[in-house]
Amino acid sequence: MHPSAPDRADRSGRRDGGGMAISLTPPGETPPAEGSISEAHVERPDGGIWEHPALWAAVVLLGSAVVAGYFIARIFGFT
DSSP states (O other): OOSSSOOOEESSSSOOOOOOOOOOTTTSOOOOOOOOOOOOOOOOOOGGGGGOOHHHHHHHHHHHHHHHHHHHHHHHTOO
């Protein structure tokens, strides 16, 4: 605490020196995370067919075309 700074207490009763904290991190640098326990993780493998939405979109469109074709065939008397 600076010698001329008043000794104040906040609502919780803690004493505050009245000054600003000194940052030890240089400007432009990211400060380290406090209490970080993260580690590098292994990237999970590709999920195979389940992670290919274009394939599933094609299956849905083909199925809807088959159903629409069935109803069109019914309208024109082919079934």
